[in-house]
Amino acid sequence: MTGAEILLESLKREGVEVMFGYPGGQVLPIFDKLYDSDIKFILTRHEQGAAHAADGYARATGKPGVCLATSGPGATNLVTGIANACMDSIPMIAITGQVKTFLIGNDAFQEADVTGITRPITKHNYLVKDVKELASTIREAFYIATSGRPGPVLIDIPSDVQLADTEFIWPEVPEIRSYKPTYFGHPGQIKKAAKLISDSKRPILYIGGGVISSGAHKELRILAESLKAPLTWTLMGIGAFPGDHELSLGMLGMHGTAYANHAIMESDLIIAIGARFDDRVTGRIDAFAPHAKVIHIDIDPSSISKNVRVDIPIGGDAKNIIGELLEQIKKAPDTTEWLKTVELWKKKYPMKYKDEGKLKPQYVVEEIYNLTKGDAIITTEVGQNQMWAAQWYKYNHPRTFISSGGLGTMGFGFPAAMGAKVAYPEKLVFDIAGDGSIQMNIQELATCVANKIHVKVAILNNGYLGMVRQWQELFYKRRYSHVAITAPDFVKLAESFGAVGIRVTKKEEVRGALEKAAKIDNTVFIDFVVEGEENVYPMVPAGKAINEIIGGLA
Amino acid sequence: MRHTISVLVENKFGVLARVAGLFSARGYNIASLAVSETLDPSISYMTIVVEAQDEKILEQINKQLNKLIDVITVTDFTKKAHIDREMVMAKVEYSPKDKAKLESIFDKYVGKIIKAKAGIAIIEAVGDQAQIKGLLEQLDKFGVKELVRTGRLAIAE
Numbered sequence A: 001m002t003g004a005e006i007l008l009e010s011l012k013r014e015g016v017e018v019m020f021g022y023p024g025g026q027v028l029p030i031f032d033k034l035y036d037s038d039i040k041f042i043l044t045r046h047e048q049g050a051a052h053a054a055d056g057y058a059r060a061t062g063k064p065g066v067c068l069a070t071s072g073p074g075a076t077n078l079v080t081g082i083a084n085a086c087m088d089s090i091p092m093i094a095i096t097g098q099v100k101t102f103l104i105g106n107d108a109f110q111e112a113d114v115t116g117i118t119r120p121i122t123k124h125n126y127l128v129k130d131v132k133e134l135a136s137t138i139r140e141a142f143y144i145a146t147s148g149r150p151g152p153v154l155i156d157i158p159s160d161v162q163l164a165d166t167e168f169i170w171p172e173v174p175e176i177r178s179y180k181p182t183y184f185g186h187p188g189q190i191k192k193a194a195k196l197i198s199d200s201k202r203p204i205l206y207i208g209g210g211v212i213s214s215g216a217h218k219e220l221r222i223l224a225e226s227l228k229a230p231l232t233w234t235l236m237g238i239g240a241f242p243g244d245h246e247l248s249l250g251m252l253g254m255h256g257t258a259y260a261n262h263a264i265m266e267s268d269l270i271i272a273i274g275a276r277f278d279d280r281v282t283g284r285i286d287a288f289a290p291h292a293k294v295i296h297i298d299i300d301p302s303s304i305s306k307n308v309r310v311d312i313p314i315g316g317d318a319k320n321i322i323g324e325l326l327e328q329i330k331k332a333p334d335t336t337e338w339l340k341t342v343e344l345w346k347k348k349y350p351m352k353y354k355d356e357g358k359l360k361p362q363y364v365v366e367e368i369y370n371l372t373k374g375d376a377i378i379t380t381e382v383g384q385n386q387m388w389a390a391q392w393y394k395y396n397h398p399r400t401f402i403s404s405g406g407l408g409t410m411g412f413g414f415p416a417a418m419g420a421k422v423a424y425p426e427k428l429v430f431d432i433a434g435d436g437s438i439q440m441n442i443q444e445l446a447t448c449v450a451n452k453i454h455v456k457v458a459i460l461n462n463g464y465l466g467m468v469r470q471w472q473e474l475f476y477k478r479r480y481s482h483v484a485i486t487a488p489d490f491v492k493l494a495e496s497f498g499a500v501g502i503r504v505t506k507k508e509e510v511r512g513a514l515e516k517a518a519k520i521d522n523t524v525f526i527d528f529v530v531e532g533e534e535n536v537y538p539m540v541p542a543g544k545a546i547n548e549i550i551g552g553l554a
Numbered sequence B: 001m002r003h004t005i006s007v008l009v010e011n012k013f014g015v016l017a018r019v020a021g022l023f024s025a026r027g028y029n030i031a032s033l034a035v036s037e038t039l040d041p042s043i044s045y046m047t048i049v050v051e052a053q054d055e056k057i058l059e060q061i062n063k064q065l066n067k068l069i070d071v072i073t074v075t076d077f078t079k080k081a082h083i084d085r086e087m088v089m090a091k092v093e094y095s096p097k098d099k100a101k102l103e104s105i106f107d108k109y110v111g112k113i114i115k116a117k118a119g120i121a122i123i124e125a126v127g128d129q130a131q132i133k134g135l136l137e138q139l140d141k142f143g144v145k146e147l148v149r150t151g152r153l154a155i156a157e
Helices: A003-013 A025-034 A047-063 A074-087 A116-119 A129-147 A159-163 A187-199 A208-214 A217-225 A256-265 A318-328 A334-347 A361-372 A384-391 A413-423 A443-449 A466-475 A490-496 A507-519 B015-025 B055-067 B097-109 B129-140
Strands: A018-021 A040-043 A065-069 A092-098 A123-126 A152-158 A203-207 A231-233 A248-251 A269-273 A293-298 A314-315 A376-380 A427-435 A458-463 A500-504 A525-527 B002-010 B029-037 B041-052 B070-075 B082-093 B112-117 B120-127 B142-150 B153-156
Touching: A003 A129, A003 A159, A018 A047, A018 A203, A018 A413, A025 A065, A025 A092, A025 A159, A040 A413, A040 B002, A040 B070, A047 A065, A047 A074, A047 A092, A047 A413, A047 A443, A065 A074, A074 A092, A074 A116, A074 A152, A092 A116, A092 A159, A092 A293, A116 A123, A116 A152, A116 B015, A123 A129, A129 A152, A152 A159, A152 B142, A187 A269, A187 A293, A187 A314, A187 A318, A203 A217, A203 A256, A203 B029, A208 A217, A208 A318, A208 B015, A231 A256, A248 A256, A248 A384, A256 A490, A256 B041, A269 A318, A293 B082, A361 A384, A361 A427, A361 A507, A376 A384, A376 A413, A384 A427, A384 A458, A384 A466, A413 A427, A413 A443, A458 A507, A458 B002, A490 A500, A490 A525, A500 A507, A507 A525, A525 B082, B002 B015, B002 B055, B002 B153, B029 B097, B055 B070, B097 B112, B097 B129
Parallel strands: A018 A040, A018 A065, A065 A092, A092 A152, A123 A152, A203 A231, A203 A269, A231 A248, A269 A293, A293 A314, A376 A427, A427 A458, A458 A525, A500 A525
Antiparallel strands: B002 B041, B002 B070, B029 B041, B082 B120, B082 B142, B082 B153, B112 B120
């Protein structure tokens, strides 16, 4: 078989059904073989779209997403998407063409040192110089991308390797002497944690994306309900636990609920699972949760004790460890008083916004929830749209909220929605977008229409790069520097691509427009013309303790 | 404070870049780095001397190194019995009348003259950090024109 044939055969054996990508000079041999392949290939309109679509596909399914691009600019266009997947621990395989082996290092046409460029933003990467190593490299790449703390793996394949011939040997799952992820917790540590939990009075579960990637949501629910401990989560943890459950406090941190932030600050025990105490969560680190002991469960040892002092570190897979903990906890703590206190905070500081004057973006998000009953897959861009989507929609299932957490990539949501829709064609997929973000990968509208990937895009159009404007309003004396942004007529734009555009300016029109969009068998852009200077509240200014909350409170 | 760690890595191209890149990306300082093949040619041995303010940073360096796929083991020598050595070569100002004076240094300190001509003597020395430091202080009196060091090598006892 040729290298190109080996690549496609290997992908099939790894269970790959769909790839997102873009052709080019140094991947011609692969595209020639794709012509006859039954792997579905989605031609995006930009390689960044392909990377985010593969990422969205992976977040929606839990399976690795695959993207393919040519050398040089094709590969560098993937870079943002790869970094995005890396920050959020998403399993992804990026395949790039490379100039012929004998030209490498010669500054050849469309040459870039892609393994060099992507080294710090991949879990691992490879340059395959010998076709005999191709199959085993692909096997190893998939194993690394999907095991331990997942992440993107890039395979750079020179075009002469794609053409070279060798016998195809599909290897066993590799034994890598230098890579042995830990899946089970240390029994002694789990015993200690169980005791600490039993003795606690004000425990709180602090949940991150690790619970979702581990598939530990059922175990988590059993744990929370048996401890009667309130839960809060990070942006990445949304969906790991039902948002409408009485124990749930919603998201914490910079734009978290006031009651989640007060609860974690006053807790005496934080049980952190698959979360990494990111600065958007902890606020001023030396003021964070001063009374709390910390149990930190994470599959990545380097996430533990990185930002906060941890009393009981437990390395391993969330699902296994929660199971082990449940066996070891002999006595649930008495949280009656604690839950009463938390309930008081919930009553005193409810989530709210002033629903008057112009159409409010929060109202649009609430109506998307009311229409879909939490059954849709929601993707977001980055900025105010993302925070409102996180705050005003209740996510009850894992993998229904898809958002760029760590890297904060504007332009992620639309191609990610495409990836999710390809994975689940029967599901309603909404991208909650801003008028700034949607313009960053708007070319993918052509991909959606051409491939009948009918996602619905709710543009919260406020005429500003809203989150930056909010910071300029609050911290830079309202000196609005380059945040007013023009946009095309989104309705006409959608129509020109063969999609459907709807404009909504009044509250009364919202529900009807959403229903119409959901019914139309096409990609739909809904241009919600909303209040220009609405802010995301509550808010903890950067560098403040997370109970120093401004705005939106009673 | 300086800490010595050793790292066993897969002997593949790009591995040194991965290790060096990790230090720069995370803002850790490498004071010295020495790399070579081991008895098993598929494995390389790195001795890295790092600047770390506290235990927490050292622990992170250790964990981050372990996270690299090609890193096999990391050993922190801070609390582990080990021997370390460094080799230095120095060019010092020299005239034949200084010969006895220069050589008398080597009664007390490690090192020897390996070449001397045209006003310059090249000295080599192998020793631990205290020995090297002592030698360099003595050589300073003669005027050191150039100094090259291998960086520290360490081996567990």
